[in-house]
Amino acid sequence: MAVNFDPFRDLDRVTGALMDIRGPRLMPMDLYREGDVYILNADMPGIDPGSVDIDVDGQLLTIRAERTMASHENVKWITRERLSGSFLRQLSLGQGIDTEQINATYANGVLTIAIPVSETAKPRKIEVRAPDEHVLTIAEGRTQSAK
Template sequence: MANELKKTGGEVARTDSEDTRETGPFYRPATDIIEKGDKVTVVIDMPGVAPENVDVSVENRSLTVRGTIDTPAPEGYRRVYAEYAPGTFERAFSLPETIDADKIDATLRDGVLTLSLSKSEAAKPKQIEVKAA
């Protein structure tokens, strides 16, 4: 199941191009996908992103996760160096038909976004009762 979630994003990367000067760089955050029973869990690193700056959406079986980071220097300080400059984290995944897109839960804690995806009822194993003839 977890192998069916196809990554459409790349490895962890940062882009610095002419197009990102005003919006900041785009980050491809590290992601783990694990499966247990009828749940698939997607864990995405998004350090510095506040819950109100995270957008999780599903359209045409494509799951897109986007989070923006705006880390101004503390008052009275000047930023000298930063690994994570203000910018956007983004990943996209193709959802298999076995995932119920209406039952996705998202939680952000300590810079880690956790998505809990439930399998659809049709995808869950069913026990067939055997009757005596």
């Protein structure tokens, strides 16, 4: 009988338990490029949109959010898997991002951030000309066409 051994399973379990006790939690996200815009979708169910804080410092995008659970007196929890507390995600944007035009929306528990590519970073076409079209020579301090 073969036993599937996963040395990381217990490490993941212990790390998960520690993350529940202290420190900000991560939010799962997808990131893709659509044309000239990067789209980031982060799952944040149950988060009050007013608690979401997004800022850009240089090339570092930081997303913070807070989920608070209603307190129930005289309740004996059977299971409590929904995490409360602070959530944090930081991304290095790299070069070529128009940080002034970043915008965000929150709907159905998903935060969507549109991160546009800057005009200088967009691909552009460079025209190739024949060598004799714009060859300039300098003669007696003047510039003239060599056609």
